[in-house]
Amino acid sequence: MKEKKALGFNLKRFRQFKVLSQKELGKKVGLSKDTISKIELGKQKNIGFKYLISICRELDISMEELFMEDANYVPLKIVVSDKNIETLKNIAAEFMRALTKK
Numbered sequence: 001m002k003e004k005k006a007l008g009f010n011l012k013r014f015r016q017f018k019v020l021s022q023k024e025l026g027k028k029v030g031l032s033k034d035t036i037s038k039i040e041l042g043k044q045k046n047i048g049f050k051y052l053i054s055i056c057r058e059l060d061i062s063m064e065e066l067f068m069e070d071a072n073y074v075p076l077k078i079v080v081s082d083k084n085i086e087t088l089k090n091i092a093a094e095f096m097r098a099l100t101k102k
Helices: 002-017 022-029 033-041 049-059 063-067 085-101
Strands: none
Touching (some): 002 033, 002 063, 022 033, 049 063
8 A cells, every 4th residue: 555655754754853852752742752753754654643643733734744645745835914924925936937948
């Protein structure tokens, strides 16, 4: 099952990015270190939806990111506020200019 492989790969990648051990993440989401290890290895048979949600919240990722198959995909999260709207407009304009140059 490629979903289990993607889940395991992404869980490990995002967990390490947050500098959490399997034990630390497990404690935060209510799972054992062994269960986290099994998920990362693609050997855990059933993972409750509530645990997947807890993992996503703890790692600050979406469910989509947890199951994405393309490791080169990098999600971009943008927070829009009154303070940064002009900066975001400038970034968008530069991005559009770069796209049209190709």
